[in-house]
Amino acid sequence: MEYRFSKTLEGFQSSAVREILKLTQGKSIISFAGGLPAAEHFPLQAVGEAANRALAQGASALQYGLTEGYLPLRETMTKRMAGKGMNVKPEEMILTTGSQQVIDLLSRVYIDPGDVILVERPTYLAAIQVFQARGAQIVSVESDRDGMKLDDLAAKIAQYAPKMVYVTPTFSNPAGKVWSLERRKGLLEQCLKANVLILEDDPYGELQFDGGERYPSIFSLYDGGQAAGNPVVYTSTFSKIVAPGLRTGWALGDVEVIRNIAKAKQAADLQSSTMDQMTLHQLLEHFDIDQHIGVIQADYKGRMKLMASLLAEQNWEGVEWSEPKGGMFFWVELPEGAKAEDLLKLAVEEGVAFVPGSSFYAGNPVHNTMRLNFTHSDNDTLRLGMQRLATAMQKYQAAGRMSR
């Protein structure tokens, strides 16, 4: 048998993170590469109690359920979303297998091959993969620390007549940036005018370190944060505030958009796990999630501060980074001409891994950047990993491969 795979397959590239993990197999490697949350914070006991409560409700916990998701969990989550200025009804929300599935399903019901999607530069690599597999033309908008530059956005909208813009405005992956209010409003205004859909990906929004006022979602900035007619589809996930293994995310949007996502989901997998959704519902009823998020925020802030001081100690010439205000990553810029891929090989030899930044560009990748995760390693591991990275960097510089 000679298998004849589809042309679409070419779009499904195995991710750089996955290739790195292969390099590390069988070795004792400290990984700053993945985007894993700290397992110490998974509420194991509370999840166990919630699972038992879900099963105590009888067979419905194990039966088929609605494609749109378990209604009581949607009701709970619409209340939670209202607290963040997003005023939606349960039928304007769908529960999915993580927020990754929202990116995929929305692409299927909204994007045709050849359609243009605007993205940040850099942007989330697994979104690029989905859009590529869809046959979309992905165009980057010039971005600085405040978000997409509005003049370049206007130029790209005029030039490409895009169907959708994909953004992660709060603690973006990989660059850890926070969009300013002006840029959020500017994006919304331009997209409304040009009839362009916005996919607002917000997996990290709850992981804010400074305890100050929250950054408003772009969704909430539209007409009282209502779903009807909103050009924004907003998605988030329980992966970073409870646990990723329960694979539950959600999307908010106009009821027509949500209904069409549900049609695609029905064909894709009928529905997500009934058991996991009922467990999460019971967890939210009997567990102080906000107190729990506070604990995670404080701990992650501590890890971030430690990694910041370890980075500062290195005094690497020409290397730039800044402290993220939330999320899970440092974005480090090496001097021009440096290749993070080459540094990675040396780093893996020393026993530490990261993701070269080039994976996060839709085109014309920048090679002198790297993403470092600080949430999955404890303090001792952070210190040891940074020591190893420092050794790798010395070797890289000694080899004369770091241009000044």
Added chain:
Amino acid sequence: MEYRFSKTLEGFQSSAVREILKLTQGKSIISFAGGLPAAEHFPLQAVGEAANRALAQGASALQYGLTEGYLPLRETMTKRMAGKGMNVKPEEMILTTGSQQVIDLLSRVYIDPGDVILVERPTYLAAIQVFQARGAQIVSVESDRDGMKLDDLAAKIAQYAPKMVYVTPTFSNPAGKVWSLERRKGLLEQCLKANVLILEDDPYGELQFDGGERYPSIFSLYDGGQAAGNPVVYTSTFSKIVAPGLRTGWALGDVEVIRNIAKAKQAADLQSSTMDQMTLHQLLEHFDIDQHIGVIQADYKGRMKLMASLLAEQNWEGVEWSEPKGGMFFWVELPEGAKAEDLLKLAVEEGVAFVPGSSFYAGNPVHNTMRLNFTHSDNDTLRLGMQRLATAMQKYQAAGRMSR
């Protein structure tokens, strides 16, 4: 905002079952429509114990895991599959969000728009939806009670040069048929010769009523049941033998096929629920699944026999059906010219629902057929539902709409 959905969306038709459920909302309707297993058999206590055992292993139960699925569960399931003549290694298996997701993911990595897929007549409606959304050309092969007719299969392969054949050879949905060994071998032989992939969907294979020898999967008929070079991708699910709410299915195939399905899954949802997969693994370690399946088989056989006797009592003129040897459905043929959709309207008024057979045809739907589920209703409900259906049928006949 004027939403501009994709052309693909047109392929994602809401299922007929779903539309029927809308009709029944707020009414006390007995449903022979869905494909729901009997909730009485969900092993609630054993699942609860298994979930607790999974969580007792620590945070890994709630962390991200492999896209291919939890390795210990794949190891357990490869042993189980070996007992059915399918000799695969864990890397030749992927765990998915139900077997529905296998249909979707395989379509994405193997089918390009315009490719031809051959299907049975009738066939599983949610597979038709996936193939339509993929932009495939779906061509039905003439089928009788023994499976696809081999001469028509040969003619269609010659005429259309299909990329894939989709079949449910054991207790098919909706027709409940079992392919003969000769037809299974004939399909395999023809597809090998013409280099056509076979997707063998086997959700019901374990639900065999006669206790005799099992029907061999088409996968197992290829060269010692090995995965390497096998033209068959086999899929099944825990939905019918444990519970659908845990949303776990699996696919077996050549390692290249499985790897490519994994690439598509990574983009689609990263992975299925870690918690559900670990729970199922613990369940299989501590629970006698074969004894459990035996209980389900005996109970479903009883319900089937009851529905058969209730159907026989009606003496409906010109109505034909036969006892299924397994699975979950009766396939009932009304006299030519009858429209099951019209009968359904009367039936819903009486308080009983079923699925009109026309939904299960890829083209040229046959309207004088209906699918009746017997696994979700207990004996009293089966009796009452059949009474109601009989009343609806009387009214339908009295209206002169049933031609002779």
